[in-house]
Ligand SMILES: C[C@H](O)[C@@H](O)[C@@H](O)[C@H](O)C(=O)O
């Protein structure tokens with residue numbers, strides 16, 4: 035079957051999460067978790083669903099960018115796209131007029147992510163496999179053919195990428211079975227958003243410990259005394275052997291970051307996430323160097339806009355944890371490049387998730403990473419946030435603080451139509467209520 039694309043629609047879907055301070059951090063005090071939600075229709079009735087994540091205002095700008103890319107898909111068949119996926123990725127990212135808007139960064143790249151996520155979903159559905167399994171079953175040559183190596187060959191060549199994938203075939207079957215049984219380890223960020231009170235933090239942390247969570251992330255960066263109090267509280271609750279991470283969401287200058295984190299080091303965080311501007315590679319390198327003696331690593335990636343940036347972070351030893359994001363990078367294609375580079379540089383990948391739909395999507399990528407690339411769980415875990423899963427047709431399944439591999443065909447990116455209609459901005463019922471208050 036050809037699965038020829040007949041139309042692409044995109045909708046502005048917003049959830050009023052800021053009302054309860056869910057998702058709040060030192061830079062984003064009122065996030066309304068939102069998505070530019072894409073649906074691709076084909077002539078045989080099969081549909082592909084994709085999204086990119088936003089924080090509310092400005093989602094309409096992403097919608098315009100998606101609409102600008104849409105003609106590049108019209109009339110093409112799925113086969114035509116995936117048989118030269120590298121070429122199609124390049125077509126989308128290198129349009130000679132639209133690339134001026136990026137290239138491969140900002141709103142236009144978020145749009146690329148949303149569109150290509152829908153194409154990957156369509157492909158996995160056409161193959162009747164969850165996306166992670168589609169990737170796991172793909173031949174290394176076919177996987178490599180999805181990646182645009184332009185700008186990264188000084189760090190990773192196509193031959194090296196192929197070699198990594200071929201070598202990792204050993205033990206692959208066993209790792210797949212292990213994932214089916216145990217799932218992929220996760221950590222939770224749901225207990226300690228910056229806008230939560232100490233009491234709320236204590237209650238959520240107590241509940242999470244009961245549910246079997248052992249790894250916790252706390253938001254920091256607005257006020258040092260508050261941070262010390264909150265980190266002490268959570269460290270006392272989780273005990274010395276559980277894992278604590280801290281996340282400043284880009285709040286500091288480089289020296290300030292070093293000073294601030296040094297004074298939180300007694301609480302033994304595994305990493306400080308986004309200490310400074312996500313574009314400051316040398317700044318992150320300086321912070322990494324200064325904090326290494328204290329046993330604190332640097333993590334970043336949720337706003338690292340493309341593979342070229344990740345390449346330089348890795349080359350400059352500027353990060354110790356790579357946080358890929360399913361909706362920031364150019365979909366699976368670009369994420370594959372980053373997973374393979376991280377493996378070459380021997381830096382663990384701990385994906386960014388949460389938001390709306392990010393857990394649903396990125397679990398597929400990290401399962402693939404373990405089964406077919408890294409073959410290691412050392413210092414590795416995938417973020418989990420307990421919001422908005424009920425709006426998806428195949429929500430994540432967490433068992434004992436592990437992501438259980440999705441079974442439904444696709445990229446787990448389809449939202450319930452009723453949720454989309456209710457949350458569409460500004461005409462959905464949820465927004466009519468809020469906007470008219
Ligand atoms: C605004 C968002 O909730 C962020 O705070 C969130 O993505 C966060 O950085 C995270 O690491 O989960």
Ligand SMILES: [Mg+2]
Pocket residue numbers: 281283307308336
């Ligand atoms: Mg973060």
